Amino acid sequence: MIVLGIESSCDETGVGLVSEGVLLGDALASSMDAHARFGGVVPEVAARAHLESMLPVLHEALGKASLGLGDVDAVAVTAGPGLSTAVQVGLASAKALAFALGKPLYGVHHLAGHAAVDVLEHGPLPSCCVALVVSGGHTSLLLLGDLGKDPIVHLGDTVDDAAGEAFDKVARVLGLGYPGGPVVDRVARDGDPHAIAFPRALSRPSDPAYGFSFSGVKTAVARWVEARVDAGGEVPVADVAASFQEAVADVLTRKALAACREHGVDTLLLVGGVAANSRVRALAEERCAAAGIELRVPPIRLCTDNGAMIAAVGDLLVRAGAPASGLDLGADPSAPLTGALLHGPWT
Template structure:
């Protein structure tokens, strides 16, 4: 049984996790979100400095919680892409130093594969074939999965413009809500009427690609025309449009490809309405739905350690110590090298 240390610094969360045989041993997480709030988005330089300040405390805390010493760590996994360049480089430099100093193998992990692997920490190994819907601030994709550590990852469809989480942030700004936009819109929507405004459902019936830029623009035009509109109604109607498209396409992809398991991961997977509608539609279609708990949906070190754990078990070769960060790494496999 390998003990794997994972480091995640792709954006504004500094995460360190320790995993062994698909089990969580220890974890620590620090966020610089509050430092970015006044800018309405993540500032790369601020994020990188925050990672520098938080990495050592997070490392010590995760290892103390896991009750492991350096000699008991078998491998180190780190996000090497995609993400903010300076943020990735900070975590990668730390992982390389630990791998060299402790004489441990190093694995460069794709951030989005980490989100998928996070679900295995809650629900166990993925089935032989499944479909994953990744919904986050920077990514919205439908993926056909086999063995995450061994098989290529097949894209059924991706967003052609704004990701779902990005649309939530932009709509929150239009409505004068707080940053980050996802939780703010979701909270406002609790008091709103989901059917108050018939916002467009973009690209339904056009395969598995996504588009949310037009929806964001429709919200902006509605607010301009009727500035006294109920914010909760706008938030609820917008959220319903996003959730409707995501779940319809995901369920349709499962049925078309003869797959009975849908996995929804990423930061937006913490959205309560998305989880509710996905559960209803999967049940109606006879599909198994897997969604990690909210704490495993957002960026964290455990998800990276989980990929490393799978790679070690699969006998995947370790990366060289000259491994580079790749801020725009395409998702074709779990490793990012």
């Protein structure tokens, strides 16, 4: 069975082809440059870019896989969450393909795709693991079983800014441009991560054990920089970036390890765009090694949004015998995560 996956939840147009846990080919187009002058993603700009990129990306992915559309056995697509107009473009494209080819359509949850993509690099997931999903729009701790058929248990989520969003806002404060994640990571390498003691939110014993909040640390950075400028001092950009990044990495990895210990899990899955951050990866490796927990992180190119991850979760659903979604499937931009299928586990 060959599953074609389509991703269009934000500013990347992705198509991937997966069979039996093997990535056959994928392609990606990003509209990031078109959003840079606005300092963030503009939904209508993203949707138009998806319209322009969908067919070229589809043909490129098929070419890399040396396949034709007639070889496709099922179509999977992100049906939520994401930007409403952006999700609609991918969903409409997937419906058209499924209808024209006479193949089943699977509407999948975007975050389940982030978790499933690691299978393409490291093989099947263990029967139970904790996943830390960290991206521009999401920061969640999940307890995973069989992604193809088991419910997904939310251990905790961010109550305000996601980690990736905080990186973007701090980059803006420091005049580093957009997107913030890669540039803050790069600049932080020349800074002292202990130069400034930025706060670690929701870290008191009375706070939610697995809740996250990054609005406060973002605001703390802004106030620290403002006070420095008002006092006539020069802002040590590298030290600020490194200290902020350390605060985020510390909270993320500390809570993830605590979740593994409490639930008796010996595997931590680190996924999402912020999983590409060098300090987050390094601190996760260090703490997992000390705790005897296996850390699984996809290759950097598969951490950000892509079509391969949607094809991967579609492949798991097909192999698990999940029922198709049907052509009346609607987009759900704020879809809750209860299972890999958009509207919850099918068992």
